[in-house]
Amino acid sequence: VTNHTIAPLYLDYLKTVFKGTQCDVVLLDDGEEYKNEESLFLIYDSLLKNKHHRDTTIVALGGGVIGDIAGFAASTYQRGVQFIQIPTTLLAQIDASVGGKTAINHPLGKNMIGSFYQPKAVVVDLNTLHTLPEREFRAGLAEMVKYALLEGKDFYIKVQTALANGLSADSTELPSLIAQCCQIKANYVEEDEKDIGKRALLNLGHTIGHALEAYSGYKTWLHGEAVAIGLNCIGILSCKLGLLEEKIQHEIKQMLINAGLPYQIPKSIDLNQLWNLMKLDKKILNNQLRFVVIEKPGVCYLNNAISEEFFKEALVTAIGGE
Numbered sequence: 001v002t003n004h005t006i007a008p009l010y011l012d013y014l015k016t017v018f019k020g021t022q023c024d025v026v027l028l029d030d031g032e033e034y035k036n037e038e039s040l041f042l043i044y045d046s047l048l049k050n051k052h053h054r055d056t057t058i059v060a061l062g063g064g065v066i067g068d069i070a071g072f073a074a075s076t077y078q079r080g081v082q083f084i085q086i087p088t089t090l091l092a093q094i095d096a097s098v099g100g101k102t103a104i105n106h107p108l109g110k111n112m113i114g115s116f117y118q119p120k121a122v123v124v125d126l127n128t129l130h131t132l133p134e135r136e137f138r139a140g141l142a143e144m145v146k147y148a149l150l151e152g153k154d155f156y157i158k159v160q161t162a163l164a165n166g167l168s169a170d171s172t173e174l175p176s177l178i179a180q181c182c183q184i185k186a187n188y189v190e191e192d193e194k195d196i197g198k199r200a201l202l203n204l205g206h207t208i209g210h211a212l213e214a215y216s217g218y219k220t221w222l223h224g225e226a227v228a229i230g231l232n233c234i235g236i237l238s239c240k241l242g243l244l245e246e247k248i249q250h251e252i253k254q255m256l257i258n259a260g261l262p263y264q265i266p267k268s269i270d271l272n273q274l275w276n277l278m279k280l281d282k283k284i285l286n287n288q289l290r291f292v293v294i295e296k297p298g299v300c301y302l303n304n305a306i307s308e309e310f311f312k313e314a315l316v317t318a319i320g321g322e
């Protein structure tokens, strides 16, 4: 399963691997708006028409959109067939392809229909990043900053230094950074596969990020860009709560700037509306908003004591730019 953008780049190469094996291709339209039931049924249609049985394997070749939808198809086709991820965006390589969350969107909400279903393998070919648009690469770096904040210690310094030196698809430190991000995510998922405890920390920066995406109708920012703004906001909130040193808060902002990511909430955004959108988040518990806050790199935890008033007051300094 791949899409019309990725197929011309990598499909022929991949098919050579399956020479002598029945290999049918499902080509989906490119974009988050196609992560829906129509695309899902195109996959089921092809599987049925081409007589794929329970011993088949679905291979996702693409970014997080392809991975999520192909994974959901694999988890449901004939009650579950094998699944392999070949992620081709930085975001999918360090985040979406690891951990077994699959989903399609519903018109009323993103990722609302899905399953937990682990791939048999995740194959990361770093060469694919050479064709990835620069903006998509940078969006992936936001998740790397998130892992740096969750992990702390040497990894925080390593990501900070790499970003200060200008991290690109050609950087020599990129392979080990990607591998470490996967390992960090795997550690969280191993402890809490079904997202009822510790895995919630992977949501660092995402509550605000998701609300910004929804606010703008998913048109202004890529997911990683909205997460970058969310991370900066959480840095500010954590600092205003008296948890995080101001110096580290500035470091977080600087890492995002060095990654070429947005970090400010545009002036046009109404914080009242943003708060209301956050209250729709599916991670909400007992009708109370929970944010992952930062005490220091490596020490992050859930906080459900941030009131609407505090949020709006604290985030005045996060507003700027268009």
Ligand SMILES: NC(=O)c1ccc[n+]([C@@H]2O[C@H](COP(=O)([O-])OP(=O)(O)OC[C@H]3O[C@@H](n4cnc5c(N)ncnc54)[C@H](O)[C@@H]3O)[C@@H](O)[C@H]2O)c1
Binding pocket: 003, 005, 006, 009, 030, 031, 032, 035, 062, 063, 064, 065, 066, 068, 088, 089, 091, 092, 095, 096, 097, 098, 099, 100, 101, 102, 111, 128, 129, 130, 131, 132, 133, 136, 223
């Ligand atoms: N399952 C999870 O745990 C998880 C985690 C994070 C995000 N996600 C999901 O992932 C999706 C976002 O993923 P994404 O950021 O990878 O976006 P994406 O899948 O839309 O890919 C971004 C763009 O890059 C193109 N592309 C991909 N690889 C390319 C390459 N090597 N060369 C050239 N173009 C390439 C794609 O066709 C697309 O246009 C969202 O739907 C999000 O919900 C899932």
